[in-house]
Amino acid sequence: MRLAPTTLTDDELALQADVRRYLDERLPPGSYPLGLGMTGERDPEFSRDLGARGWLGMALPTEYGGGGRTAVERLVVVEELLARGAPLGHHWIADRQSGPNIAANGTEQQKKEFLPGIARGELSFAIGMSEPEAGSDLAAVRTRAVPDGDGWRINGRKIWTSGAADSTHILTLVRTSDDRHRGLTQFIVDRDTPGLTVSPIPFIDGTRHFCELQFDDVRLPDDRRLGEVGAGWSQNTGELALERGGVDRWMSLMAYLVHWAHHAGPAAEHDLGTITAKLWAFRGLSLSVARMVDQGLSPSVEAALVKEMATRFEQECLAIVVRHLGRTPELDSDDPYEALLARAVLTAPSWTIRGGTNEILRTVIMKGLAGK
């Protein structure tokens, strides 16, 4: 499997310079809570500011308020946010995957209804895939939608739904017939729909973004169905390619690493050098995947290959920087970087679980290799 190298065009470099200039002003160090990559804080105002600059929904069509730009341009923006540990939590999922999914599979009315709000940073999505009995084996989903008059009635339970309590919408995958794969359909559910109960599940670091969803006779009009009845599995798979291939898979610790590079000292020089070379390599691989997306290819196996390796690398980096600290980082430290590191220690085991476990990714890769 080859991932061809690619470089940024002059326009893309100009965008990068723009984003840097803006973020230097908008997010001066110390003015915002540092985040661990894609789990950055929620700050709806910051999300709206990015939207106003055209840096959300970049690859969405312009007629629905999107930027009509490319996956590479989105990467250029996103890597600047992640490197700063920016508060991107409010818009992250909608920008990365729900928006593109709706653009690809939604009706005209749905595109008009949701995409402008996503591009403005107003709407916030959560992903309702996993269930208590359907984790790695996602096709075992049991939450069921049955036809009810003009619409649908949903009953069941979703779990591990990151950010559901604070989001405006949940894009969920539910069962509409017993056919294992073709019996699944996606729906867009308003967060405050009657019958839907969202309960936080305290996460290992004490935060409350992890949620459980209970659907009790939740009634949805048919215009909340995304795509054809039975098309949910393939739409979901397309979404996973977007979810897996990006720079976010090796940038969880980046804000800390950027700081550490200047403070690590000579004793850490070798480790810093090795980390630098690998970051440089991963940046190239992610850029290559994004370029393939822009060429109309669907590099889902490539994305899995990169994610599996990148998430292990993130965990190795963490072990290295903690070793150099020489003691247990303190969660309540006055030094925001040390506190960030402490949160990384607590949450890092999840990096190789979320978005598909490394074991499952390896199976995806192995199957993909057979076809190459």
Add this chain to the structure above:
Amino acid sequence: MSTTGFDADLVALVDDFFGSESDAAAVEAAERTGFPAATWAGADEIGLPRVGLPESLGGAGGSLLDAVAVLVGSGRHAVPLPMLESWLAGWVLSVAGRSLDGTVRSFTAGTARDSLEIVDGRAHGTLHRLGWGRSASQVVALLPSGVVVLEVDGAQVRERTDLAGMPCDDLTFSGGDVALVDVPRQSVLARAALGRAAQLAGATEAAFELTHGYVGQREQFGRPIGRFQAVAQHVVLLAQAATTSMHVVERAALALSVHDAAFEAAAAKLVASENATIAIAAAHQAHGAIGMTQEYRLQQFTRRLMAWRAELGSGAALAAVLGRTAAHADSLAHLITDPAPALLDIDGAPAA
């Protein structure tokens, strides 16, 4: 945007030629006899050792990217020829404006044990670990004092081999001809690191392909061992190593075609070397005992990975200079996204 990479026709030609001239038996024979002169002559006839060097000086023409593609091919087929040495020496000579011919040249970036001195314009002392030194007519060496071209005629040869069983000799000079050439050490070191990385990437890909094929055929417990997830994991590691090494090599080669890409060359070599270590372990584990024998081909690739990973840019030296570079950069995040990142000093000398 440039998404161009290796020239597909050239890659096919290189794979064709080396695929037939450097099969398992040919590599094994070269290990016994030292230097396959006929194969060298054949490669030289189609210009392979001189790809990427100017035609006006006797090179075969083509770009740096082409030269790197040939080196990748030499790694993929475990080619028992001084492909890297010839290219590096040839490049130095061509920059110095000297013409090239089909003779064998060796190259060294120098070792700590070397005792070579230049007294009154004559070479005295020993250079260690010269690939194909015994067959070479000239040696290009990076001395602390500069880049020199030595005539081998009259030097005393101590024949030795590297881990892959290839000639890797010590040469003692006592008054031979030597000329200083005006080529920056940094540029030579960047090409040396990139060239070795290219061979590592090729050999890593070959180890992946061999292993991927093997686990689909070898059966235990009534099914192909590749169906066991624990075995498949080794194959995945190999695929990741091969894909990443090939990517960084191609990327560094593109970069070196347009600027002095010492950073990219160093990073590519470091990554390719680390991947070699992963690939060696994974490929052998997936093969079991057969992989540990001389009669099975895996060792022709893994022994090269073992020999090459710490050569022409050891992990320690490259990590040190990259680490210093990162510590001094305005931002690590900017450094890794910079279209032309500056390396403090690939030589590993302390920064001023």
